[in-house]
Amino acid sequence: MDKILVTGGLGFIGSHTVVELQNEGYEVVIIDNLSNSSINVLDGITSITGKTPLFEKLDLKNKEGVETFFEKHNDIKGVIHFAASKAVGESVQEPLLYYENNLVTLVYILKELKNLSSANFIFSSSCTVYGQADELPITEKAPIKSAESPYGNTKQVGEEIIRDTCKVTPNIKAIALRYFNPIGAHESAKIGELPIGVPQNLVPFITQTAMGIREQLSVFGDDYPTPDGTCIRDYIHVIDVAKAHVIALKRLLENHNKSNYEIFNLGTGKGSSVLEVINSFEKVSGKKLNYKIVDRREGDVISAYADTKKANDELGWKSQLTLDDAMRSAWKWEQVVRGK
Numbered sequence: 026m027d028k029i030l031v032t033g034g035l036g037f038i039g040s041h042t043v044v045e046l047q048n049e050g051y052e053v054v055i056i057d058n059l060s061n062s063s064i065n066v067l068d069g070i071t072s073i074t075g076k077t078p079l080f081e082k083l084d085l086k087n088k089e090g091v092e093t094f095f096e097k098h099n100d101i102k103g104v105i106h107f108a109a110s111k112a113v114g115e116s117v118q119e120p121l122l123y124y125e126n127n128l129v130t131l132v133y134i135l136k137e138l139k140n141l142s143s144a145n146f147i148f149s150s151s152c153t154v155y156g157q158a159d160e161l162p163i164t165e166k167a168p169i170k171s172a173e174s175p176y177g178n179t180k181q182v183g184e185e186i187i188r189d190t191c192k193v194t195p196n197i198k199a200i201a202l203r204y205f206n207p208i209g210a211h212e213s214a215k216i217g218e219l220p221i222g223v224p225q226n227l228v229p230f231i232t233q234t235a236m237g238i239r240e241q242l243s244v245f246g247d248d249y250p251t252p253d254g255t256c257i258r259d260y261i262h263v264i265d266v267a268k269a270h271v272i273a274l275k276r277l278l279e280n281h282n283k284s285n286y287e288i289f290n291l292g293t294g295k296g297s298s299v300l301e302v303i304n305s306f307e308k309v310s311g312k313k314l315n316y317k318i319v320d321r322r323e324g325d326v327i328s329a330y331a332d333t334k335k336a337n338d339e340l341g342w343k344s345q346l347t348l349d350d351a352m353r354s355a356w357k358w359e360q361v362v363r364g365k
């Protein structure tokens with residue numbers, strides 16, 4: 026079976042994708058520098074799939090390390106590239122760190138792919154490239170707005186780097202997947218989201234608050250022009266996101282792609298407000314969440330949810346799981362992590 030490199034394969038979306046790849050019979054090699062992940066995730070993957078992926082602890086900023094890796098694994102057929110930094114606020118404080126972590130590393134990998142006879146590349150992009158879109162739901166044709174943060178800019182420029190490379194490098198085929206808001210965990214609760222420090226994203230903050238690790242969730246603003254006044258996002262179960270990666274990879278491996286660089290949105294097509302997410306959590310957990318409404322968070326878009334038609338029709342992928350499923354699995358995972 027084809028050998029697939031998954032960078033950032035011990036991270037949140039990476040680890041769930043490794044599970045799906047191994048379930049489909051692919052041989053997986055993970056590169057991860059463990060900067061925002063734990064080596065224990067490897068045990069979780071092994072326990073779910075019965076197979077331990079190959080693992081190399083490597084920082085992709087180490088150019089020689091990347092070269093040596095590809096010399097050793099010259100039979101790699103595909104690369105799913107998750108490894109990146111993703112904290113919006115931190116990226117504003119440390120732009121160079123973000124440009125180095127997210128773009129320099131991308132260039133090093135693409136340089137190696139140029140040397141392979143045929144390379145299939147899947148890139149983790151984000152709906153953040155759309156900013157506040159003028160029209161909802163957001164299609165892949167929506168204009169790319171000037172990025173709100175260096176993090177967002179790395180996704181925009183990352184896509185451009187891949188597009189420009191594919192234009193002149195026929196042996197590289199690529200798909201950029203623009204994720205909306207991935208949440209949840211594997212139903213086994215053996216892998217899930219493991220934020221280091223105070224979570225920046227909504228769902229881990231909710232589960233940690235319910236667990237008593239955080240005192241209270243701050244809901245950032247209830248005076249937005251939405252039905253209940255809180256922001257709207259397209260929350261998608263991480264398992265659906267992981268499955269989309271396997272389908273996208275197969276599309277390239279089997280030459281079903283329409284051009285050698287394609288873009289797809291990964292969302293459910295349904296927007297949920299912050300209060301709806303809290304309600305879903307309370308329903309599936311049976312716990313009341315301690316939260317309060319505070320001021321708006323700078324840089325938040327009001328509403329973002331995907332038009333999923335292109336992914337449904339062309340990629341042949343559709344999200345299957347619900348917001349309740351995702352919140353249930355996130356809560357189960359939080360309890361297991363805390364040993365409760």
Ligand code: UD1
Nearest residue numbers: 111151152153225226227230243244245256258299325329
């Ligand atoms: C944003 C980007 C996403 C990017 C991600 C990286 C958009 C539309 N989305 O996610 O593409 O990958 O950053 O981290 O640009 N909230 C609270 N209290 C909290 C935390 C969050 O009320 O403590 C609210 C936010 O205001 C927002 C929603 O919950 O309305 C989701 O926030 P979050 O999980 O941080 O994701 P995005 O900001 O949508």
